[in-house]
Amino acid sequence: MTIIPALTGIRALAAGAVFFGHVFQQHHHEVLPIFKYGWMGVNMFFALSGYLFYHLYADSIEDHSFSWRRYLSKRFIRIYPLTIFVTVLTIAISPSTFEFLDILSHLTLLHGFIPDYRLSLNTPMWTLTVELCFYLIAPILITYVTALYREKTKGIQQAGTLSANSFIVLFALALWVLIVASCNGFTQFYQNITFFFTGYWDKGAGTLTIFGRLDDFFAGMLIAGYGRSIKKVFVKGDVLVLLGAIIMGSALTFTEMQGGSDLVGKHKLSDFVYPSLALGSSIIYLGLHRGGYIANILSSRFMVLLGNISFGLYLIHFITLPGYAQAALETQVYIESKGLGITFSGILNYVCYSVLAYASYLFYEKPIGIFLSKRMLSK
Numbered sequence: 233m234t235i236i237p238a239l240t241g242i243r244a245l246a247a248g249a250v251f252f253g254h255v256f257q258q259h260h261h262e263v264l265p266i267f268k269y270g271w272m273g274v275n276m277f278f279a280l281s282g283y284l285f286y287h288l289y290a291d292s293i294e295d296h297s298f299s300w301r302r303y304l305s306k307r308f309i310r311i312y313p314l315t316i317f318v319t320v321l322t323i324a325i326s327p328s329t330f331e332f333l334d335i336l337s338h339l340t341l342l343h344g345f346i347p348d349y350r351l352s353l354n355t356p357m358w359t360l361t362v363e364l365c366f367y368l369i370a371p372i373l374i375t376y377v378t379a380l381y382r383e384k385t386k387g388i389q390q391a392g393t394l395s396a397n398s399f400i401v402l403f404a405l406a407l408w409v410l411i412v413a414s415c416n417g418f419t420q421f422y423q424n425i426t427f428f429f430t431g432y433w434d435k436g437a438g439t440l441t442i443f444g445r446l447d448d449f450f451a452g453m454l455i456a457g458y459g460r461s462i463k464k465v466f467v468k469g470d471v472l473v474l475l476g477a478i479i480m481g482s483a484l485t486f487t488e489m490q491g492g493s494d495l496v497g498k499h500k501l502s503d504f505v506y507p508s509l510a511l512g513s514s515i516i517y518l519g520l521h522r523g524g525y526i527a528n529i530l531s532s533r534f535m536v537l538l539g540n541i542s543f544g545l546y547l548i549h550f551i552t553l554p555g556y557a558q559a560a561l562e563t564q565v566y567i568e569s570k571g572l573g574i575t576f577s578g579i580l581n582y583v584c585y586s587v588l589a590y591a592s593y594l595f596y597e598k599p600i601g602i603f604l605s606k607r608m609l610s611k
Contacts, residue, residue, distance in 0.1 A: 238520035239284065241530030244538030246280070247545050248582065249273035250356065254550065255564040255581055259574050268492065269484050272509050274359055275448050279510040281363065282452025283517045285370045290460060293374050300371070307367045311543075313600045315341065315360060318547045322353055326554055338532070344441060347434055355550050355558065358440050360539065366441035366449050376454050380407070381461045397462050404454045412507045413452045418443040439506075448510035455514035459521060470518030473526045479512030491552040537590075544589035544597060560585055 253270010256582045282524035292298040319338045323330060330353055337343035338353050344361025353356055382447040384403050385396075415438075422443045427433050483505050496505055520527045529535065549560035556562040559580060567577040 236284075236287075236521055237531035237536050238523075238527040239280065239517055239530075240539035242520060243277070243280070243542040244535055244541065245530075246276035247321070247538075247542035249276070250546060251549055251560065251582055251585070252578055254558070255560050255578055257561070258565075259339075262574060263578075265483065265488055269487065270327070271493075272351060272480070272484070275506065275509040277359070277447035277450065278362070278366075278445055278454040279513040279519060280452075281366060282370075282449035282510075283456045283514055284451075284452070285366075285519075286374055286453040286456035286460070289371060290374055290378050290457070293371060294378055299369060302609060303371065303454070304367070309601055309604045309608065311341075311360060313604070314544060314547060314597055315339075315357070315399065318354060318551060319590075322552045326552055329552070347436060350440060354547060354552060356546055358531065359473045360392060362440075362442050362445050366446075370449070371451070373453060377407075377457050381457045385461050391465065397466060400458055400461055404458045408447070408451060408454055408507075408511060409504075412447045415444055415447045415507075416503060418446065436553030447507045451507065451510040452514045452517065453513075455518050459518045465522060469519040469524030470526055471521035472522065473516050473524065474519075476512040476515035476519060477516075479515065480509050481512075483508040483512065492543035538586070541586065541589040541593045544592040545585055548588055548592060549585045 248274035249266075249270045251270070252267050253273070256263050256267045256270070316339065319335070324337055333346075334343070334349045334352055336350050337346055338357065341360050341364045343349040344354070344358050350361075381400070381403075385400060403438060419438045419441070421442065423434050423437050426437075436443075440461070486499075486501075486505055487496045490499050490502075494530060498503050499505075519531060550558045553559050553562070563584065564577055564581050567580055568574060572580065
């Protein structure tokens with residue numbers, strides 16, 4: 233299956249959203265409102281994983297050529313080298329700061345299930361536990377999503393018509409609503425079970441575990457499945473990108489109108505606000521997959537490079553240093569203290585950490601990825 237450069241390029245936007253959301257967190261009243269919601273980059277990353285995994289593995293799963301060993305080896309090569317590097321580096325810099333169980337849980341990526349350690353060593357790393365859980369169940373989800381699409385489309389007369397494709401759209405939306413509702417049930421069940429055994433009520437389970445985040449991945453899979461099922465393209469890529477952006481913008485506008493992230497959850501429609509970010513992102517991915525002007529921009533060598541280093545930027549920018557729990561935020565404070573202004577300081581900060589991420593990619597991630605691939609995937 234071919235690589236889609238635009239979907240690598242858009243990783244840069246998701247990582248940038250997280251970065252600026254973090255470093256501007258003390259200035260939300262002074263910067264553009266969108267920087268208040270930099271966490272939406274996480275929704276984008278999760279949805280992108282769902283979209284790409286379906287795109288990459290649906291065919292091999294359906295024709296029974298899928299290999300669990302090869303699949304898990306690729307997942308290990310993708311996230312573990314940098315995860316281990318960041319974890320070991322953090323421990324080396326601050327050896328007496330973290331407990332043994334905290335360190336072990338991070339090295340095994342199980343820390344996301346332990347509230348006390350979930351955000352301890354490196355705040356953004358909570359997402360890696362969620363990603364790991366998705367990796368383990370993704371082939372199973374792809375199998376069932378593919379079967380559902382196949383069952384619903386095989387009986388449609390003239391499957392390439394607009395009416396038939398509209399039916400598939402409605403079917404995908406119905407599945408999305410169902411999984412969003414199910415995630416609430418999954419989360420409550422997990423909270424009840426953990427409370428029964430530990431006596432601790434995990435308030436963050438809905439946003440920081442796979443149980444509350446499965447709908448983000450599922451949105452990407454459903455839209456990718458739709459793109460795979462349709463017989464004829466009726467909507468151009470740039471139009472889909474615009475539609476996805478409108479959905480995301482509407483969700484963020486609604487959040488702002490309700491008073492922000494902490495208050496929007498009190499509204500009756502809140503259960504569909506955050507999942508809409510992943511749905512809108514997934515529609516954007518389908519549009520970029522189809523091509524167009526925006527896809528060409530995101531496919532440029534510069535954007536693809538930023539996309540390739542996005543994982544490093546995501547983990548490195550909040551690494552723990554002696555006396556500083558969140559490196560990029562402390563760097564932002566320092567640069568601003570020189571009188572350079574909030575926006576310029578943020579851009580300079582982004583450039584600095586992007587250079588570090590590029591160095592990590594060039595001298596560590598890429599070489600060790602090639603090394604491990606030769607030994608784990610050549611058999």
